[in-house]
Amino acid sequence: MSDQDSMPGQDNDAISTQQSISRRALLSAAAIAAPAAFALRSSDAAEQGSRHKQHNAKVALVTGSSRGIGAAVAKRLARDGYFVTVNYVGNADLASSVVREIDAAGGKAIHEQADVSDPRAVRRLFDVTERSFGGLDVVVNNAGIMRLAPFSAMTDADFDRMFEVNVKGGFNVLREAARRVRDGGRIISMSSSITLLRSPTYGPYAATKAAQEIYSNVLAKELESRMISVNAVAPGVVNTPLFTNGKTEQQIAGFAQRTPHKRLGEPADIASVVSALCSEDGGWVNGQTVFANGGIV
């Protein structure tokens, strides 16, 4: 697309409504693919100052982004030029410090409490995002919990809560994403490489993560023609409380030794993959599960 093509204010009366809609869709796709570059390319934005830039900015919502992988994704997308909603369930202080970090780096973010297992809370989370930023282009369905036990010892409460948050919560988020993400956007769900590793004690958790892969593949097909790419990302062992809690130093080191790179993944490793999928170059990856695990599987 040429610079001229991306200039607003052209004589749209001269082209048909259909062409106009197609052109807007293409512009939207170009913008979502590389929001920072889009803002720079738009001569109109440069001339009209920050208010217009805000109008052009793309918007991302990352569930479970007060810490861990979600926080790294929120910060990375903010660096890529997105306005970001940081979601949390209990840790308001952590969420607000992620927002402060984004602000300090010159980005723009808000934080909003919502338990993803509650469909009304999820609708409110999307409402707040759209009201604050004027739309929504990227949803990262990241919030998740892990409870481990062999089948013989898994409690009903742990099993049920994992399915409420991961499977029902993931559905609640993807349903709103399917309704609201603008054409040309991206929807990414967090699976796990445990869907391939299938280690003892991980059975029910792995099942909740497999659901994310099925969800993404089916939703990619349902959103046909809207130029929205929908994928799952499947991290391996990542250095966050979800992975390290309840494990000894020795166990953690043992997992690190199992990767060819001899280290745990870091949240930023996963954020880079999400960023790539959200970029223009990532658009053709659709309906897939991208395994990002340093080669542990």
Ligand SMILES: NC(=O)c1ccc[n+]([C@@H]2O[C@H](COP(=O)([O-])OP(=O)(O)OC[C@H]3O[C@@H](n4cnc5c(N)ncnc54)[C@H](OP(=O)(O)O)[C@@H]3O)[C@@H](O)[C@H]2O)c1
């Ligand atoms: N770490 C790994 O090794 C690993 C590997 C593969 C896949 N994953 C997946 O990656 C995702 C993020 O994992 P992580 O390691 O970053 O976890 P984490 O450090 O435990 O962080 C979890 C995040 O999810 C939020 N959250 C939890 N329950 C929620 C709910 N009901 N509603 C809204 N938000 C909720 C938490 O908010 P609060 O801070 O408010 O509690 C927090 O922001 C998960 O889906 C996990 O399954 C992780």
